[in-house]
Amino acid sequence: MEKRALKAEKQRDDALDKVKELQHQFYETAVRLEEEQGKNLKLRAQINRDYENSSIPSSKTLRKKKITNSREKTGRKPGGQPGHKGHCRKKQEPTRPAILLPPPEIVLEDNSFKKTSKTIIKQRVGIRMLLDVTEYHADVYYSSQTGERVHAPFPAGVIDDVNYDGSIRAFLFLLNNDCCTSIDKSRQFLSGLTGGKLNISKGMVSRLSREFALKTEAERRAAYADMLLSPVMHTDCTNGRENGKGCQIYVCATPDGKALYFAREKKGHEGVKDTVTEDYQGILVHDHDRTFYNYGTDHQECLAHVLRYLKGSMDNEPDRTWNKDMHSLVQEMIHFRNGLQPSEELDPCKVSEFEERYRKILETARKEYENVPANDYYRDGYNLFLRIEKYMQNHLLFLHDLRVPATNNEAERLLRNYKRKQAQAVTFRSFESIDYLCQCMSMLVLMRLEEPENIFDRVSRIFG
Numbered sequence: 001m002e003k004r005a006l007k008a009e010k011q012r013d014d015a016l017d018k019v020k021e022l023q024h025q026f027y028e029t030a031v032r033l034e035e036e037q038g039k040n041l042k043l044r045a046q047i048n049r050d051y052e053n054s055s056i057p058s059s060k061t062l063r064k065k066k067i068t069n070s071r072e073k074t075g076r077k078p079g080g081q082p083g084h085k086g087h088c089r090k091k092q093e094p095t096r097p098a099i100l101l102p103p104p105e106i107v108l109e110d111n112s113f114k115k116t117s118k119t120i121i122k123q124r125v126g127i128r129m130l131l132d133v134t135e136y137h138a139d140v141y142y143s144s145q146t147g148e149r150v151h152a153p154f155p156a157g158v159i160d161d162v163n164y165d166g167s168i169r170a171f172l173f174l175l176n177n178d179c180c181t182s183i184d185k186s187r188q189f190l191s192g193l194t195g196g197k198l199n200i201s202k203g204m205v206s207r208l209s210r211e212f213a214l215k216t217e218a219e220r221r222a223a224y225a226d227m228l229l230s231p232v233m234h235t236d237c238t239n240g241r242e243n244g245k246g247c248q249i250y251v252c253a254t255p256d257g258k259a260l261y262f263a264r265e266k267k268g269h270e271g272v273k274d275t276v277t278e279d280y281q282g283i284l285v286h287d288h289d290r291t292f293y294n295y296g297t298d299h300q301e302c303l304a305h306v307l308r309y310l311k312g313s314m315d316n317e318p319d320r321t322w323n324k325d326m327h328s329l330v331q332e333m334i335h336f337r338n339g340l341q342p343s344e345e346l347d348p349c350k351v352s353e354f355e356e357r358y359r360k361i362l363e364t365a366r367k368e369y370e371n372v373p374a375n376d377y378y379r380d381g382y383n384l385f386l387r388i389e390k391y392m393q394n395h396l397l398f399l400h401d402l403r404v405p406a407t408n409n410e411a412e413r414l415l416r417n418y419k420r421k422q423a424q425a426v427t428f429r430s431f432e433s434i435d436y437l438c439q440c441m442s443m444l445v446l447m448r449l450e451e452p453e454n455i456f457d458r459v460s461r462i463f464g
Helices: 002-047 105-109 166-178 183-193 202-206 208-215 217-228 290-294 303-316 322-338 348-371 380-390 409-425 431-450 455-463
Strands: 232-242 245-253 259-264 283-286 298-301
Touching: 002 303, 166 183, 166 202, 166 208, 166 431, 166 455, 183 202, 202 208, 208 217, 208 431, 208 455, 217 259, 217 431, 232 409, 232 431, 245 409, 245 431, 259 409, 259 431, 283 409, 298 303, 303 322, 303 380, 322 348, 322 380, 348 380, 409 431, 431 455
Parallel strands: 232 283, 283 298
Antiparallel strands: 232 245, 245 259
16 A cells, blocks of 8 residues: 555646646747747738738828728719709810811701701810920121120020920929929920920029029918917928938928928938928917928817728727727717818817716726737737827817817828829939928919919919
8 A cells, every 4th residue: 555655746846747747838838929920910010011000191002992882872873964054065266266066968868958047166276385485686887996796685585595484384384393294394395396396405404493492481471470469270290312312301281281391311300490380379280290290380180090090900900899899989079070070179078078988988998908918919909099198188179179180181181292293203312402492392382372373373473
């Protein structure tokens, strides 16, 4: 019995050692599995990033943007409806005498046809590029006593043997800077329109931005002063490329349509320096760039970005409920705010209800992350929770002030104009060229605000 007892104890000790070894192996495997799952989650989050759950524009993703059809079916057939007058093409003023078409042969052969008072008028509209050349002649007079030669002075702007007026400069300037075509394509297009008669040099086209910026400096300064008086202003920045290096493009825009672009070599406070944001004393609407919190008197963060980040958390943390609830709440608040009329006042009870639901969702998020901590490889959802908790006032300011929009879409749309030019140019050779481009884009925005239909004439007058 003693031998059997010793043998049993030895077997038990061996079994315990084996169990202990297996437990160590299990713990090591569990740790490795958790780490691999975290890496997998991180990689999946990177792969699934698109325009719906991040700041990536829809044009940069492989997935096509979903275009939802929210129209209700009426049961009517497509096309013009009975009783509707319709939208016809606008007739133009004829530039040449009208052509009277001869009567058909059946009318000439049959005398029973009589001419009526009705005449059908149809137009064929085309365009032509005509050179408008004005040539000045000045006779030279010679003094036999002094040997001096004089002639009548030429009009302003007529300096070289051949001078181009404001219309040609405006045409090339708008093609290159507003339509985002290259200098070579702009020159080729003008040459083709004139049958090869006009072949403008590259140097002249490249100097147009500088010339236009210098001639419109006073108007931009006046717009700068007006924007400082606006109670609300949008601001944002994006990346640019200058000779292989990075730079920043800032935009400041007011709800009435005024906007100014600024080129800066660095981001942060150095980028904000000498922009409207630096001296502004109103409410700033911007993305979550903490630099902007040092300027202005109050702040509203763009909720369009918050919705995208919540969508990313929903995709990568499907087991959590707070992100879905917050996403629905933010959409509901924006819909409520957009449904108000300008003369309508905000309902304090409704606003208090939204704030109370906001706080309850934050409490749910806190409990969920306490029970199941955020993965070390994906902390975007947890960081978003901390951010919307800390900046709650700046996320809900639009519910307390009807002047404040819920998103920063105004600045986002304006920055796309620069992005189009950047995509065409790929990189600029000097920072000065980017600076002049920003000044020109600012002026074009202001001009469209004042004269949206006569932009070409206005630019021609400035160059003239």
